[in-house]
Amino acid sequence: MKLETQHLSLGYDDKIIVEDLNLTLEMGKITTIIGSNGCGKSTILRSIARLLKPKMGTVLLDGKAIHTLPSKIVAQQLAILPQTPTAPEGITVEALVRFGRYPHQKFLQQPNVEDNTAIEQALEQTKMTEFRTRSLETLSGGQRQRAWIAMSLAQDTPILLLDEPTTYLDMKHQLEVLHLLEELNTKTGKTVVMVLHDLNQAARYSHQLIAVQNGQIMAQNTPELVLTNQVMRDVFGIEAHLILDPSNGKPHVIPFALAVKK
Amino acid sequence: MTKSQVSRTRWTWLIFPLLLGVLLFAFLLSISVGAASIPLLEVWHLVFNPDNSTNSLIVQTLRLPRAVIALMVGSSLAISAALLQGVTRNPLAGPGILGVNAGAALGILVGIVFFPGLPSELSILMAFLGGVGAAALTFGVTAAVGITPVRLALAGIAVGAMLAALTNGIQILFEERARAAIFSLAGSLAGRTWDHVLSIVPWFMIGVLLALLSSQLLNLVSLGEDVARGLGVNVNLARFGLAGIAVLLASAATSVAGPIGFLGLMSPHLARGLVGVDNRLVIPMSALIGSSILLLADVGARVVDMPLETPVGILITAIGAPFFVYLARRIR
Numbered sequence: 001m002k003l004e005t006q007h008l009s010l011g012y013d014d015k016i017i018v019e020d021l022n023l024t025l026e027m028g029k030i031t032t033i034i035g036s037n038g039c040g041k042s043t044i045l046r047s048i049a050r051l052l053k054p055k056m057g058t059v060l061l062d063g064k065a066i067h068t069l070p071s072k073i074v075a076q077q078l079a080i081l082p083q084t085p086t087a088p089e090g091i092t093v094e095a096l097v098r099f100g101r102y103p104h105q106k107f108l109q110q111p112n113v114e115d116n117t118a119i120e121q122a123l124e125q126t127k128m129t130e131f132r133t134r135s136l137e138t139l140s141g142g143q144r145q146r147a148w149i150a151m152s153l154a155q156d157t158p159i160l161l162l163d164e165p166t167t168y169l170d171m172k173h174q175l176e177v178l179h180l181l182e183e184l185n186t187k188t189g190k191t192v193v194m195v196l197h198d199l200n201q202a203a204r205y206s207h208q209l210i211a212v213q214n215g216q217i218m219a220q221n222t223p224e225l226v227l228t229n230q231v232m233r234d235v236f237g238i239e240a241h242l243i244l245d246p247s248n249g250k251p252h253v254i255p256f257a258l259a260v261k262k
Numbered sequence: 263m264t265k266s267q268v269s270r271t272r273w274t275w276l277i278f279p280l281l282l283g284v285l286l287f288a289f290l291l292s293i294s295v296g297a298a299s300i301p302l303l304e305v306w307h308l309v310f311n312p313d314n315s316t317n318s319l320i321v322q323t324l325r326l327p328r329a330v331i332a333l334m335v336g337s338s339l340a341i342s343a344a345l346l347q348g349v350t351r352n353p354l355a356g357p358g359i360l361g362v363n364a365g366a367a368l369g370i371l372v373g374i375v376f377f378p379g380l381p382s383e384l385s386i387l388m389a390f391l392g393g394v395g396a397a398a399l400t401f402g403v404t405a406a407v408g409i410t411p412v413r414l415a416l417a418g419i420a421v422g423a424m425l426a427a428l429t430n431g432i433q434i435l436f437e438e439r440a441r442a443a444i445f446s447l448a449g450s451l452a453g454r455t456w457d458h459v460l461s462i463v464p465w466f467m468i469g470v471l472l473a474l475l476s477s478q479l480l481n482l483v484s485l486g487e488d489v490a491r492g493l494g495v496n497v498n499l500a501r502f503g504l505a506g507i508a509v510l511l512a513s514a515a516t517s518v519a520g521p522i523g524f525l526g527l528m529s530p531h532l533a534r535g536l537v538g539v540d541n542r543l544v545i546p547m548s549a550l551i552g553s554s555i556l557l558l559a560d561v562g563a564r565v566v567d568m569p570l571e572t573p574v575g576i577l578i579t580a581i582g583a584p585f586f587v588y589l590a591r592r593i594r
Contacts, residue, residue, distance in 0.1 A: 051488050075494030082488035088351075090539045102482060103494040108475070155493070 007057035018215035035212035049080035075103035079152040094132040100154030122153035142173025162194040288557035338515040340552025343526030345508035354415040357512035358523030361422035365396025366516035389513035449575025469511040524582020
């Protein structure tokens with residue numbers, strides 16, 4: 001399994017956001033795309049998930065252009081959880097998770113043993129089993145997000161993409177979601193690629209960071225090597241102290257001033 | 263399986279036969295009530311065993327085709343609305359609200375007035391073209407300013423009003439020729455015959471079958487564009503297909519009954535109240551509810567101002583318009 005982009009140019013209408021992007025994602029690892037607002041990080045993730053058609057260039061999944069592969073085949077390899085998805089009012093957690101099996105089912109096929117096992121596992125991994133019959137709008141924000149992640153897990157793909165999965169969640173639920181993703185990665189070797197806003201969370205939970213500015217990759221490496229004073233200044237426009245988190249030895253960013261523009 | 267799932271499944275199994283019973287009752291009642299009142303038991307007998315009596319003649323040539331039309335029109339409009347509400351993810355959508363019915367009526371009138379040589383079987387095609395055109399116009403107008411549920415509904419109502427005005431204009435200017443289109447413009451079920459039944463049966467069958475087969479696709483599309491695409495659905499193709507089925511059903515209904523608003527809009531909401539959000543259940547349940555309501559309203563149309571008939575479309579609007587206001591107030 002391999003996921004990469006070649007000479008990718010992205011944008012909306014006649015506005016170009018990303019130009020000539022060449023990126024290879026490490027399999028079996030957690031990779032987080034970071035950058036300031038409007039830098040193109042979500043745009044890149046959406047195009048990798050074939051939700052956005054490239055203006056030029058290609059996204060290659062195992063060497064094949066993802067936008068020309070049958071969508072259902074792609075959905076067996078790669079799951080995407082978009083930013084703040086919404087479901088029809090009244091839908092239950094279990095019904096939602098069941099949709100994750102769609103890429104594996106033939107037309108009008110009844111769910112088989114494999115489907116049911118995948119659904120049970122997804123509910124269990126996200127600790128949503130007890131909420132399976134509850135409708136989505138009766139759940140807390142964190143539980144709702146776990147239900148959506150459960151749907152993506154039921155899809156049973158080696159790659160999971162998530163666009164800002166912690167947005168609108170309070171601190172505890174943010175950690176809950178990130179911890180779950182970490183667990184999935186260590187236990188099942190799932191490749192996780194996501195966009196996050198919080199640099200410290202990104203550093204804490206990722207093997208690799210990709211810092212993006214103006215649609216260009218400024219740095220792609222381990223958190224220790226990406227989170228430098230230079231990157232803080234160039235990419236985020238801030239001056240920051242970089243210390244090591246005593247609990248896990250990962251870099252921790254403490255901003256103290258706006259960077260002076262040269 | 264947990265407890266509440268079991269009870270929901272049981273409840274669903276109970277609710278379908280129950281509504282089927284309501285539909286059967288409404289069907290027989292609509293054959294029984296009219297200028298000559300025929301007892302329900304006799305209706306039951308005469309439907310299956312026609313004889314030489316006057317009542318039998320009334321049942322076989324007047325009331326039975328009319329009831330069958332109501333059954334098909336009611337379920338077509340209801341299924342059409344269920345599809346449109348799912349595709350647009352808009353609880354205010356329906357073939358009446360989005361202007362599809364008005365477009366279909368205009369299409370038929372244009373066919374009859376300007377292409378008098380056109381064989382009558384093709385009038386459904388004209389209705390379909392009119393319906394597609396109206397839907398495209400509604401979406402085009404809304405997309406230009408950004409789609410929200412209420413804007414889409416407003417644009418649809420405006421497009422519908424404009425097309426209805428156009429229809430009225432053509433009707434006045436070409437009074438003689440337009441007379442042949444009267445059944446497609448009235449919003450009523452009076453005087454419909456077996457010929458009308460036959461003219462829509464194939465389209466009705468195809469539309470209902472396709473709607474049932476694509477109900478799971480509708481479920482996926484109603485999760486939103488990104489999620490559906492992520493699960494491997496070709497969203498644009500699915501939307502076109504589902505909207506096409508919706509327009510086909512609404513056009514077939516309009517071609518024999520004229521535009522009937524709000525019936526479609528209401529039925530899926532009532533259905534979801536009974537069976538939940540799964541469109542595999544919502545679509546058949548909407549059909550049962552839509553046809554029952556139309557049959558009962560058609561009975562009302564006959565008795566409300568006896569011996570005169572009130573167009574059933576007016577009665578439906580009297581119930582449906584307040585329902586629309588209620589829905590519009592609920593969504594934000």
